[in-house]
Amino acid sequence: xxxxxxxxxxxxxxxxxxxxxxxxxxxxxxxxxxxxxxxxxxxxxxxxxxxxxxxxxxxxxxxxxxxxxxxxxxxxxxxxxxxxxxxxxxxxxxxxxxxxxxxxxxxxxxxxxxxxxxxxxxxxxxxxxxxxxxxxxxxxxxxxxxxxxxxxxxxxxxxxxxxxxxxxxxxxxxxxxxxxxxxxxxxxxxxxxxxxxxxxxxxxxxxxxxxxxxxxxxxxxxxxxxxxxxxxxxxxxxxxxxxxxxxxxxxxxxxxxxxxxxxxxxxxxxxxxxxxxxxxxxxxxxxxxxxxxxxxxxxxxxxxxxxxxxxxxxxxxxxxxxxxxxxxxxxxxxxxxxxxxxxxxxxxxxxxxxxxxxxxxxxxxxxxxxxxxxxxxxxxxxxxxxxxxxxxxxxxxxxxxxxxxxxxxxxxxxxxxx
Numbered sequence: 001x002x003x004x005x006x007x008x009x010x011x012x013x014x015x016x017x018x019x020x021x022x023x024x025x026x027x028x029x030x031x032x033x034x035x036x037x038x039x040x041x042x043x044x045x046x047x048x049x050x051x052x053x054x055x056x057x058x059x060x061x062x063x064x065x066x067x068x069x070x071x072x073x074x075x076x077x078x079x080x081x082x083x084x085x086x087x088x089x090x091x092x093x094x095x096x097x098x099x100x101x102x103x104x105x106x107x108x109x110x111x112x113x114x115x116x117x118x119x120x121x122x123x124x125x126x127x128x129x130x131x132x133x134x135x136x137x138x139x140x141x142x143x144x145x146x147x148x149x150x151x152x153x154x155x156x157x158x159x160x161x162x163x164x165x166x167x168x169x170x171x172x173x174x175x176x177x178x179x180x181x182x183x184x185x186x187x188x189x190x191x192x193x194x195x196x197x198x199x200x201x202x203x204x205x206x207x208x209x210x211x212x213x214x215x216x217x218x219x220x221x222x223x224x225x226x227x228x229x230x231x232x233x234x235x236x237x238x239x240x241x242x243x244x245x246x247x248x249x250x251x252x253x254x255x256x257x258x259x260x261x262x263x264x265x266x267x268x269x270x271x272x273x274x275x276x277x278x279x280x281x282x283x284x285x286x287x288x289x290x291x292x293x294x295x296x297x298x299x300x301x302x303x304x305x306x307x308x309x310x311x312x313x314x315x316x317x318x319x320x321x322x323x324x325x326x327x328x329x330x331x332x333x334x335x336x337x338x339x340x341x342x343x344x345x346x347x348x349x350x351x352x353x354x355x356x357x358x359x360x361x362x363x364x365x366x367x368x369x370x371x372x373x374x375x376x377x378x379x380x381x382x383x384x385x386x387x388x389x390x391x392x393x394x395x396x397x398x399x400x401x402x403x404x405x406x407x408x409x410x411x412x413x414x415x416x417x418x
Contacts, residue, residue, distance in 0.1 A: 004366070005394040005405065007383025008414040013257030014384070016411050018248055020240035020261055022047035022072060023270060024400045025200060028055045028096040029177070029207040030236050032104060035064040036181055037078035037211055039233030044073050046238050050399045054090075055097040061085040062108065080230060081107050081181065084152065088113035091146075093120045093324050093371070093399070096170060098146055102128055103174035106137050107181055108152030115147035119371060124322055128171040131163040135186070158184025158228070166194040167319055173204035179226035180213040189223035197293050197319075199271025206269065210234050239263070242270035243374075244401050246300040249279045250381045251411070254304060259411070272297040283309045283356065292316040295323070298350075299378035302331050306342055306382060308354030318348030324399070325370035334379055337365040338386065362387040373399040380408065390418075 027047040032055065034041035046052065048071055056066050056074065063083035067075040082104060089105075091097045091114065098116055102125060105112040115121075126144035133139060136159065138151035156178055165172045172188060172195065179186035195201070205224075208215055211234045214227035240263055252259045265276035275297035278285055282304055291298040291314045298317055305312035320327035328345050335343035339358060344351040363386055369375035373396050383389035394417065397404040409415055 004390050004392050004418045006390045006416040006418060007380060008416070009383065009385055009387055010255065010413050012255070014251050014255045014411045014413070015257040015259060017260045017262070018407055018411070020244050021049065021401050021403070022238045023241040024049065024051055024243070025096065025203055025270060026207065026238045027052050028100065029173070029204055030238060031055050031059060031074060031076065032100050032177060033207055033211045033231055034076035034233070035059045035078050035082065036080065036104070036107070037231035037233045038080040039078055041076045041078060041211075041233040042073065042235040043076065044235070044237050045240070046072055046074050047241065047400065048072065049402055050092060051094040051097060054092050054094040055101075058085070058089045058091060058097060058101055061087065061089060078231070078233060081154065084108040084110045084112060088115055088147070091116045091120065093117050095120070095123060095168070095324070099125065099128060099168065099170040099174045100177060102139070102148055102150060103132065103178035105150040106132065106152050106156050106178055107154060109154050111149055111151050113147060113149050119324055120146050124167055127164045127167065128174055131161045131171065131175060134161045135159050156182035156186055158182050158186055160187040160189070162189045162191040164191045166192060167322055169195050169197045169200045172201050176201070176204050176215065176224060176226060177208060180208060180215070180228065181230055182226070182228045184228060186226045187218065187223060188226070189218075197271055197295055199293060203270060210236060239268065239270070241400070242268040242273040243296040246272060246275045246279065246297045247377050247381065247404075248407070249276055250300050250304050251384060253279050253282050254307060254381060255384055275301055279304060283307060285312050287311065288313050288315060290315050292319065295319050296374060299327060299331055299374045300381065302335070302350060302352050303378045303381045305352040305354055306335055306338065307356055307359055307385065308352070309356055311351060311353045314350045314352070316348060317350065324372040325375065327372065327375065330368070330370050330372060330375045334365075334367045334375065337367060338363055338382060338389070359385045364388050366390045366392065368392050369396055371396050373397045373401070377401065377404055384413065
């Protein structure tokens with residue numbers, strides 16, 4: 001197995017056309033909702049990666065027929081519910097699949113065990129378990145992280161629940177999607193002012209609406225009422241992944257090139273597209289970037305900021321500590337391997353002390369991405385202008401963009417896999 005990739009700076013602007021993978025966030029939402037619809041739905045432009053493969057396999061284990069006629073399509077024969085799987089659902093380090101299926105498991109008849117790999121077992125799920133308990137569901141997670149056990153009752157009982165979504169908006173999305181198949185209306189309200197990446201709840205609401213669910217905001221849009229409408233089959237074209245788009249945006253900007261992704265930045269509905277404005281400002285990125293609503297884009301921005309003319313502080317990013325790895329720590333470690341003192345970290349912030357002299361420099365920096373796809377993909381940006389960047393475990397990008405390294409090679413970047 002390939003252990004390390006070394007990037008040779010191309011020494012020229014990168015340009016050309018590139019086809020992005022489909023949105024992971026939308027694909028996994030659509031897979032689940034289509035499985036809960038009564039009839040056949042066709043999902044095109046979908047992402048085929050580790051995360052979506054885990055979701056599809058779990059749904060098959062719960063009795064849903066899913067065909068894959070080509071590299072970007074799923075045909076889902078929804079049954080209007082989910083069966084009890086004969087085995088535990090193993091979901092690797094797929095956060096969306098784990099959180100979404102924890103709530104959806106309430107549709108089964110009996111106990112469902114949901115587990116993941118060593119990394120997923122460190123990612124909190126307690127707030128979602130607490131919300132399910134408050135709605136009358138028997139669910140438990142002894143460590144506050146997977147594995148979890150949910151005793152399905154063929155649907156949520158209904159009622160009102162408050163949930164703390166400060167760590168992850170996925171808790172809210174999970175409840176919303178399951179609530180459309182509940183036995184009675186469900187009201188879901190936020191507990192406290194904070195929510196991790198609110199824009200992803202909007203993605204959930206849009207997907208639910210596309211499949212005919214009855215959901216409406218309440219009051220100041222910090223609560224929702226979902227009627228037990230179920231879902232109708234629907235053919236959905238999934239837009240490209242905005243988080244993935246941040247990488248070629250950064251490749252082009254740092255090398256002075258232009259890469260055509262086939263979709264304008266303003267056309268994305270995903271919240272990480274907001275990162276484009278900060279990338280466009282390089283090498284004069286703002287002194288402070290509030291990252292809570294575009295968390296998956298922060299690694300991209302942080303590595304780019306290493307070459308900024310002035311320091312950049314990323315704030316309100318505490319949620320990055322409970323992603324696929326502790327991303328604040330991983331970013332600080334990797335940046336300081338490029339140059340000691342390049343980064344400083346705090347509980348919910350990261351300071352990157354931009355150093356334009358790193359452009360054209362030669363260093364000896366072996367980056368440990370900690371099995372996190374976004375850390376690996378982000379540090380490749382540094383390798384485009386600084387020689388001596390090596391990234392361990394390059395295969396971890398298969399979580400969301402299996403063709404990442406091929407995309408770079410297709411633009412003329414020389415890679416050495418060791």
